[in-house]
Amino acid sequence: MADAYVALADGRVFEARARAPGRTRGELVFTTAYTGYEESLTDPSYEEQVLTFSYPLIGNYGVRDERFESDRVHPNAAIAREMTDDVAEWLAGEGVPAVDHLDTRELVTTVREEGAMNCGIAAGPEATPEVAKEELAECKGMSEHLDIGKQVSTDDPYTVEGDGEHDVALVDCGMKGSIVSSLTERGADVHVLPYDVDAETVAELDPDVLFVSNGPGDPANFESTQALVEEFAGDLPLAGICLGQQIVARAFDGDTEKMAFGHRGVNQPVRDLRTGQVVMTTQNHGYSVADPGDLTVTQVNVNDDTAEGLESEEYDVVTRQYHPEANPGPHDSLGFFDDVLAMAENGTRTTVKAD
Incomplete structure (x- = not known):
């Protein structure tokens, strides 16, 4: 029974x-x-x-x-x-x-x-x-969870130290721990911040990169995080994963939409539009970027052509819809974190200020 x-x-x-x-x-x-x-x-x-x-x-x-x-x-x-x-x-x-x-x-x-x-x-x-x-x-419905970020984000800022080579301000919208470890293993000190952190706090940290994490729900409901990205666009290299990509796209006049049933699994094929290379990825999202705005789509899902990677050389932006850091794998795309820290290494911007 x-x-x-x-x-x-x-x-x-x-x-x-x-x-x-x-x-x-x-x-x-x-x-x-x-x-x-x-x-x-x-x-x-x-x-x-x-x-x-x-x-x-x-x-x-x-x-x-x-x-x-x-x-x-x-x-x-x-x-x-x-x-x-x-x-x-x-x-x-x-x-x-x-x-x-x-x-x-x-x-x-x-x-x-x-x-x-x-x-x-x-x-x-x-x-x-x-x-x-x-x-x-x-x-x-998921779009009705207006403040879902509060349920999953850290309440207080904290730092996970690497080797001090770079400082990454990681906005926690519901981050996976392996994002932090992927950055610290590459020498970065990671400052984990609440999803609704104010621009003044970020400016005081004077990071080399502003990174927006993955997380749950509708990206349109993360208005404070989007406003933060808008504040530092053009003054600080920007990166994002999953929900982070969606929020960054919206900050650059793009748009997002709810998918029929999303991408959730460890075998999603992604093609790089510049090289033609296809990698296998882990994904977990129910929303996607419908319009990249001022950013360029550099990678797409082989199955449905949804945007999997966005970039901008002008604004120093690199984002991924999938999870390069995924455990237990696949690890085809771990080089993303090298690309993020390369922006910090090569960037000419040394001091950021909140307007």
């Missing part, structure tokens, strides 16, 4: 097995990744979402906190065809509902055909289809 239920916005209710009890709601999305479930579940970009794994077995190499990308699980719930006890116990300890023993192939097909949609989940002894539907009725 089922003790868990997943209610979809299209009216269907799936029966399942409760692996971690609770009731919750969120935007139903899926990832095609077959490794990296620890990284995915601790990725702040999944905030307010319900993560479905298309790979049939999740947890086959245990749970180790040194592989986490942040200090907590971010999806509101997790769904798998089969989930090991290690993962189920971890999620239960985090207070995150989890279910398995349902047809995840049908869930994934539904999202691919109808788009990412809201869902409600009830798991445990008190679970009923009606409870799952109640959760669904209370679910907001």
Whole structure:
């Protein structure tokens, strides 16, 4: 007898097995990744979402906190065809509902055909289809989470030291920890700042690069971060990953749009328009750059031609929609961080001031 239920916005209710009890709601999305479930579940970009794994077995190499990308699980719930006890116990300890023993192939097909949609989940002894539907009725769309940055960003600035070769001001919109380590391993001191940091704080740091991280939600809701980029455009080299690319594009008179079901997985092919080279990438985003504005599209997704890289020599800008720092991989595009720090090395701007 089922003790868990997943209610979809299209009216269907799936029966399942409760692996971690609770009731919750969120935007139903899926990832095609077959490794990296620890990284995915601790990725702040999944905030307010319900993560479905298309790979049939999740947890086959245990749970180790040194592989986490942040200090907590971010999806509101997790769904798998089969989930090991290690993962189920971890999620239960985090207070995150989890279910398995349902047809995840049908869930994934539904999202691919109808788009990412809201869902409600009830798991445990008190679970009923009606409870799952109640959760669904209370679910907001991702664009309605107006201040989602506050849920995932650091409250206070802090610094992670490298070798002191460069200073990077990293705006934390929901960053993955491996972005910081990718920069410090290359000698940079990384100053991690709240998503709504003011321009005066950045100016006092006098960094070599302003870097906007990944994160969850609609980039249009990160107005303060966009304003910060606009403030320093032309005075400071700029970089961004994922949500960071979208925010930077908007700051340069570009525009963004919600995708039907997004890109989430570890096998997304990206082509460089200048060299023709194709690399495999890890991605996790539900929005994309529809108009690059004053920036130039340098890389595109092979599957749908969405913008994967933006650059500007005039303004010293380099961004990526995918995750070059992805763990456990692939690592085809780690050179992005060398390009970011090359802007710091070659830049002629030495002192920045807030207007």
